[in-house]
Structures are given as C-alpha cells and as structure tokens.
Amino acid sequence: DTGVSQNPRHKITKRGQNVTFRCDPISEHNRLYWYRQTLGQGPEFLTYFQNEAQLEKSRLLSDRFSAERPKGSFSTLEIQRTEQGDSAMYLCASSSAYNEKLFFGSGTQLSVL
Amino acid sequence: RKEVEQDPGPFNVPEGATVAFNCTYSNSASQSFFWYRQDCRKEPKLLMSVYSSGNEDGRFTAQLNRASQYISLLIRDSKLSDSATYLCVVTRMDSSYKLIFGSGTRLLVRP
Numbered sequence: 001d002t003g004v005s006q007n008p009r010h011k012i013t014k015r016g017q018n019v020t021f022r023c024d025p026i027s028e029h030n031r032l033y034w035y036r037q038t039l040g041q042g043p044e045f046l047t048y049f050q051n052e053a054q055l056e057k058s059r060l061l062s063d064r065f066s067a068e069r070p071k072g073s074f075s076t077l078e079i080q081r082t083e084q085g086d087s088a089m090y091l092c093a094s095s096s097a098y099n100e101k102l103f104f105g106s107g108t109q110l111s112v113l
Numbered sequence: 114r115k116e117v118e119q120d121p122g123p124f125n126v127p128e129g130a131t132v133a134f135n136c137t138y139s140n141s142a143s144q145s146f147f148w149y150r151q152d153c154r155k156e157p158k159l160l161m162s163v164y165s166s167g168n169e170d171g172r173f174t175a176q177l178n179r180a181s182q183y184i185s186l187l188i189r190d191s192k193l194s195d196s197a198t199y200l201c202v203v204t205r206m207d208s209s210y211k212l213i214f215g216s217g218t219r220l221l222v223r224p
Binding site (some may be wrong): 031033035040041042043044045048055091095100101102104105106107 | 204210
C-alpha cells in the first residue's frame with residue numbers, strides 16, 4: 001500500500017507528558033500537511049511543509065507543538081507538556097505539486113488523561 | 114465567523130431520496146473548491162472537485178456560485194452507503210495551498 005501512513009494509530013498519555021507522532025507521505029508528494037480534528041468538527045489546519053521547508057504554521061499551534069520534515073520525506077509532530085485540550089485526532093495529508101487533491105492518513109487518536 | 118460554514122445536520126432521508134447540502138465561504142479570494150466525504154472514525158476522502166460550470170459524477174452534482182460565495186452538493190437516489198459526513202473545502206492560492214474545511218454535514222440514509 002503506497003498511501004499515507006501514520007503511527008501510532010492511538011496514543012494515550014498523561015497530562016504533562018510529551019508525545020511524538022510520525023507521518024510517512026506518499027513518496028512522490030512534496031507537500032505535507034498536519035491537521036487536527038475533534039468530534040463534530042472538520043479538520044483544522046496546523047502546519048504545512050513543502051519538501052523540508054515548513055512554510056506555514058497555524059496560530060492554533062502553541063509553542064508546545066513542533067513539527068519537522070527532515071530531508072523532505074517523513075514528518076514528525078511533537079507535543080510537549082500535553083494538556084487535556086490536546087486530545088484529538090491528528091491527521092497527516094500529502095499532495096503533489098501539480099494536484100490539490102489531499103490524501104489523508106488514518107490519523108493518530110490522542111487521548112490525554 | 115468560520116471561513117467555511119455548513120449546516121451540521123443530520124439530514125435523515127429514506128433510500129432513494131434526493132438531498133442537497135449547501136456551504137458558504139467568507140473569503141472571496143478562495144480559488145478551488147471540493148467536497149470530501151468522511152465515514153465515521155475514518156479519514157476524509159475526496160468526493161469531487163467543484164467547478165464554476167458545475168459538474169456531475171454519477172448521482173452526485175456539485176455547483177459553485179462565486180457571486181454568492183456558496184457551494185452545493187446534490188445527491189440523487191440516495192443509497193444506504195451514502196451515510197457519512199460531507200465536508201465542504203476551499204483553498205486559497207497563497208503560500209500554503211492549504212485546504213480549509215467546514216465542520217461537515219452529516220447524512221443518514223435509512224432503509
């Protein structure tokens with residue numbers, strides 16, 4: 001399967017702990033996005049990479065959030081000092097430079113206790 | 114005010130019914146428009162793009178009204194398998210090419 005891969009699928013953590021999620025985009029896609037989705041809401045944009053460059057970061061993202069995409073391949077999203085309000089589905093998506101169609105991964109469901 | 118607004122529903126319709134969803138967007142600089150479908154506990158998937166001239170894909174018809182800044186999706190002859198949340202999506206051609214999602218309209222098709 002050459003789709004977008006995310007892991008872990010589920011993460012349960014205690015408040016105050018750090019967590020890191022990984023996303024492997026479709027190999028030929030140079031654009032990578034992170035979104036967050038809570039129940040009853042649509043996905044909210046968090047950040048965007050074109051190759052290894054992080055070109056935009058949402059104001060929703062506090063300083064506790066950081067994302068990287070070394071070498072323009074996989075990406076990681078780290079949340080430091082997690083809070084209960086961080087509980088959500090974190091979705092990664094990728095697209096090519098020539099097509100706006102986003103392909104989403106299955107997401108990582110984060111629960112902060 | 115959200116940039117993309119949708120009626121959350123749910124729309125509860127019998128099989129075979131025709132149902133229509135509308136979506137409004139606030140940014141006149143929006144350039145591309147889509148409908149995504151999201152099944153429960155699954156990731157969103159592209160249903161169809163929306164063009165100014167309107168477009169049809171089988172039982173699904175999408176239309177765009179730039180003057181009024183709204184997008185519509187019409188589903189004819191509803192199937193049980195159409196039950197899902199339908200997300201209205203717009204993009205702006207700024208540096209990020211990011212897709213901005215509405216909150217979604219939930220559709221329930223009953224036997």
